[in-house]
Amino acid sequence: MIPLSWYLVVAAALFFLGVYGVLARRNAVAMLMAVELMLNAVNINIVAFWRYVSPEEPLGVAWVLFVLTVAAAEAAVGLALVISVYRSRDSVVAEELDSLKY
Amino acid sequence: MDKETLELMTWLIPVGPLLSFFLITLFAKHNKTLSAAIAWAAVFTSLGLGWLVSFNVIGLQVEDMQNGTHELRKNPVVIADSEAWLPFQPEIENWLNMGVAVDPLTAVMLFMVPFAVTMIFIYSVGYHNYGKPNGTHLGTPNHGKQEPLFSRFFAFMSLFAAGMLTLVVADNLLLAFMGWEIMGLCSYLLIGFWYAREYDPDPKNAQKLPPRRASIKAFMTTRAGDVFMLLGIVGFYKLFGTLTFADALSAGSLIAAAGTEYSMYGMTFDGATWMGVLGILIFIGTVGKSAQWPLHVWLPNAMEGPTPVSAVIHAAAMVSAGVYVVIRIFPLLAVGMEASGNVSLIIGGIGAFTALMAATIAVAQDDVKGVLAYSTISQLGFMIAALGIGAYIAAAFHLITHAFFKALLFLGSGSIIHGMEHGAEHVHDHHTDPQDMMNMGGLKDKMPVTFWTFVVGGFALSGFPFVTAGFWSKDEILADAYYQISHGHGVIPLLSTAIFWMLAAAALLTAFYTMRQIALTFFGEPRTPLAEHAHESNGYMIWPLRGLAFFAITAGFVGIPETFPVLGQIFNYNFFHHFVGETIYETMKVLYAEGLVAHDIITLPFQPFPVSISIGVALGGLGLGWLVYGVRPLKEGQADPLVRVLGPIHTFLRNKWYWDEIYSFFIIKPVVWFSEYFVYEVVDRGVIDTILHVVAKVFYAIGQFLKRTEEIVFGDAVDWVKDMFLVMAKEVRILQSGRIQEYAGLTLAFTFLLTLLILYVLPILMQYLQ
Numbered sequence: 031m032i033p034l035s036w037y038l039v040v041a042a043a044l045f046f047l048g049v050y051g052v053l054a055r056r057n058a059v060a061m062l063m064a065v066e067l068m069l070n071a072v073n074i075n076i077v078a079f080w081r082y083v084s085p086e087e088p089l090g091v092a093w094v095l096f097v098l099t100v101a102a103a104e105a106a107v108g109l110a111l112v113i114s115v116y117r118s119r120d121s122v123v124a125e126e127l128d129s130l131k132y
Numbered sequence: 133m134d135k136e137t138l139e140l141m142t143w144l145i146p147v148g149p150l151l152s153f154f155l156i157t158l159f160a161k162h163n164k165t166l167s168a169a170i171a172w173a174a175v176f177t178s179l180g181l182g183w184l185v186s187f188n189v190i191g192l193q194v195e196d197m198q199n200g201t202h203e204l205r206k207n208p209v210v211i212a213d214s215e216a217w218l219p220f221q222p223e224i225e226n227w228l229n230m231g232v233a234v235d236p237l238t239a240v241m242l243f244m245v246p247f248a249v250t251m252i253f254i255y256s257v258g259y260h261n262y263g264k265p266n267g268t269h270l271g272t273p274n275h276g277k278q279e280p281l282f283s284r285f286f287a288f289m290s291l292f293a294a295g296m297l298t299l300v301v302a303d304n305l306l307l308a309f310m311g312w313e314i315m316g317l318c319s320y321l322l323i324g325f326w327y328a329r330e331y332d333p334d335p336k337n338a339q340k341l342p343p344r345r346a347s348i349k350a351f352m353t354t355r356a357g358d359v360f361m362l363l364g365i366v367g368f369y370k371l372f373g374t375l376t377f378a379d380a381l382s383a384g385s386l387i388a389a390a391g392t393e394y395s396m397y398g399m400t401f402d403g404a405t406w407m408g409v410l411g412i413l414i415f416i417g418t419v420g421k422s423a424q425w426p427l428h429v430w431l432p433n434a435m436e437g438p439t440p441v442s443a444v445i446h447a448a449a450m451v452s453a454g455v456y457v458v459i460r461i462f463p464l465l466a467v468g469m470e471a472s473g474n475v476s477l478i479i480g481g482i483g484a485f486t487a488l489m490a491a492t493i494a495v496a497q498d499d500v501k502g503v504l505a506y507s508t509i510s511q512l513g514f515m516i517a518a519l520g521i522g523a524y525i526a527a528a529f530h531l532i533t534h535a536f537f538k539a540l541l542f543l544g545s546g547s548i549i550h551g552m553e554h555g556a557e558h559v560h561d562h563h564t565d566p567q568d569m570m571n572m573g574g575l576k577d578k579m580p581v582t583f584w585t586f587v588v589g590g591f592a593l594s595g596f597p598f599v600t601a602g603f604w605s606k607d608e609i610l611a612d613a614y615y616q617i618s619h620g621h622g623v624i625p626l627l628s629t630a631i632f633w634m635l636a637a638a639a640l641l642t643a644f645y646t647m648r649q650i651a652l653t654f655f656g657e658p659r660t661p662l663a664e665h666a667h668e669s670n671g672y673m674i675w676p677l678r679g680l681a682f683f684a685i686t687a688g689f690v691g692i693p694e695t696f697p698v699l700g701q702i703f704n705y706n707f708f709h710h711f712v713g714e715t716i717y718e719t720m721k722v723l724y725a726e727g728l729v730a731h732d733i734i735t736l737p738f739q740p741f742p743v744s745i746s747i748g749v750a751l752g753g754l755g756l757g758w759l760v761y762g763v764r765p766l767k768e769g770q771a772d773p774l775v776r777v778l779g780p781i782h783t784f785l786r787n788k789w790y791w792d793e794i795y796s797f798f799i800i801k802p803v804v805w806f807s808e809y810f811v812y813e814v815v816d817r818g819v820i821d822t823i824l825h826v827v828a829k830v831f832y833a834i835g836q837f838l839k840r841t842e843e844i845v846f847g848d849a850v851d852w853v854k855d856m857f858l859v860m861a862k863e864v865r866i867l868q869s870g871r872i873q874e875y876a877g878l879t880l881a882f883t884f885l886l887t888l889l890i891l892y893v894l895p896i897l898m899q900y901l902q
Contacts, residue, residue, distance in 0.1 A: 049880060052873065053876060061873070124872055127871075127872065130870040132870070
């Protein structure tokens with residue numbers, strides 16, 4: 031059986047791929063996608079721990095289902111926001127959206 | 133009258149004048165008539181109460197006289213009432229009492245003082261030209277015009293009278309001292325009453341001090357004596373545990389305290405007992421107040437006050453108060469004298485010397501009040517000398533008679549000056565001194581009442597035999613001195629011999645200068661236009677002269693010794709001797725039995741020698757005076773014949789033995805030098821200022837240091853913090869870019885750091901903490 035650590039490494043790699051995407055991508059839509067990657071990395075972790083630590087009850091899978099649902103909702107809201115920003119600013123480049131400063 | 137009424141009346145005697153002072157000062161100062169009315173009402177009340185009390189006590193003696201008993205001497209303090217006033221040493225429940233007491237000695241004082249004061253108050257109204265147009269010069273004499281400070285004068289005089297009456301009725305030394313000090317204050321205020329008066333810088337006025345300075349001199353000189361008196365009072369309390377005369381000076385208390393040796397810092401002095409020391413200390417107070425040598429110098433300058441003031445200070449009240457206090461503590465003195473002859477020597481010696489010295493000075497004075505001033509010093513010397521040889525009654529007797537005739541003489545001289553000032557006003561001459569006897573002459577017919585009363589007073593002062601009061605009292609002093617030559621022991625016989633002859637010489641001079649004064653003033657032709665146009669004073673001034681003249685004659689008749697030939701048989705009772713003698717008769721008897729005093733109250737046998745001396749010097753002095761000044765009265769511009777006869781001695785006497793110059797040279801100048809050069813330059817500017825400067829510098833340095841510290845801490849440091857925050861803010865503000873990805877990156881970085889911290893650093897720290 032593949033050891034737990036392999037899953038964890040994959041999840042971590044996937045997570046940091048997401049992190050990199052969030053931090054480095056200029057397009058807000060791409061950043062949202064990267065966030066999805068990070069969420070899925072977490073999902074892998076949860077499923078992996080469930081499978082290796084307490085596989086008797088399907089708690090981990092249930093939780094992952096919730097996370098997927100929330101992620102879907104979040105993506106929907108996020109994309110709606112991006113569209114809204116695009117409509118008002120005519121841009122979806124994150125660097126240009128610096129009005130938080132004020 | 134019952135006891136309570138008498139006690140109340142005694143309490144009220146000084147209250148009237150005291151009230152008068154406050155009423156005039158507070159409410160009546162703008163109304164001269166009202167002021168005088170209040171003052172008069174006050175002194176007449178005191179006179180009425182004083183005489184009622186006095187006659188009640190005298191009545192007891194009259195009863196004794198008629199019944200041949202001696203009831204009074206068994207209980208001499210007829211009226212005594214005191215209230216606990218101040219807690220002294222509360223832990224032993226010892227209260228200081230304040231109260232009044234009347235014994236025969238007080239009674240005779242209560243007869244004399246209110247009467248003399250009342251006469252002077254009546255006189256003052258005329259003296260200050262009541263009813264004339266108002267004068268305009270504040271603080272200087274306004275000749276012929278009404279005194280502008282009329283109300284102030286009566287306010288001060290009332291307070292003065294209150295002080296004297298308090299002293300007389302006081303039953304304890306402290307209350308007496310209060311009255312004493314009130315008089316000291318009032319003498320200052322009244323001598324300096326004409327505070328704005330200045331004298332021309334004329335060599336004739338060289339010896340005159342302006343009233344302002346005279347008042348300071350009087351106050352300071354008497355103060356020198358008062359300090360010792362206060363010490364005496366403290367010692368008195370220490371020795372007897374009470375200040376009440378009746379308790380402290382009772383035979384029992386004196387016997388208990390008699391052996392107490394005087395010690396200072398554990399040292400004892402041969403023969404010095406506390407009694408003697410206390411006697412001397414209190415006596416020094418009297419030396420100041422009664423103007424005895426060496427503190428007599430203030431009295432002649434005190435003549436700068438208005439004449440009624442001179443009368444009240446130098447006859448009725450203040451100087452008498454000094455002698456009165458010594459008479460009051462006589463049993464204490466007597467015990468002190470017996471223990472140590474030095475006490476006698478000091479008191480008797482000072483008295484006799486003062487009497488003679490002042491009499492010689494009086495001979496050469498030209499100021500009509502100046503003669504009387506020295507005569508007062510001289511007569512007070514008689515009383516003090518009498519006390520020095522233990523002649524208690526004679527001193528008291530002379531005190532009373534002297535008060536009457538000296539008040540009369542002062543008021544008479546005031547009347548003369550008033551007449552002269554009227555003349556000066558008439559001829560518009562304001563440069564001739566109206567007080568200088570050389571400018572007078574021939575006033576006999578112009579001022580007849582003043583003349584006759586002045587002659588009565590002058591003859592009483594001279595001791596004109598048989599009819600005047602002064603003869604009987606002076607004769608008694610001489611008789612006592614003569615008696616002590618043969619019957620005294622210790623230093624007394626020697627002292628008595630000296631005192632007898634000194635007093636006899638003084639009495640001769642007294643008669644001489646009195647006749648000189650009368651002749652220069654009243655006889656001959658007027659020597660200046662002032663005297664030419666002088667006229668008799670108003671009724672306010674004349675009637676008191678008549679009143680006092682009455683007592684200047686009759687006051688002597690109560691003290692004629694039974695043993696005196698012819699007259700003694702006619703009167704047949706030496707009332708004054710028995711009456712005043714009862715005050716301490718029993719005390720002295722007990723003390724004599726214990727061997728603590730030289731003798732008790734004795735009735736002298738008749739001694740022809742002192743009586744003939746007394747008659748001889750009085751008549752001789754008067755006759756000599758008449759020969760020199762009366763037979764050929766001085767012409768205008770003629771010099772005093774004494775100048776030719778005495779030569780340099782006259783200059784010496786005229787300059788008052790140079791006492792003022794001696795004091796100026798030996799005391800005042802060194803003191804001034806000491807204050808200016810030592811105290812001011814060395815102590816004040818050198819030592820004290822240096823210390824102050826050092827202290828100031830130290831504090832200045834501390835201040836500077838604090839200032840710098842403050843600047844650094846609250847200035848620079850705060851600025852630095854502010855600047856740092858500014859710099860930091862500038863640095864930090866680039867972090868806030870508003871770019872979401874940078875924020876996220878930072879979050880990630882710090883999450884990392886936090887994770888590392890929690891996982892690796894924190895466990896190590898926890899290990900250390902445990």
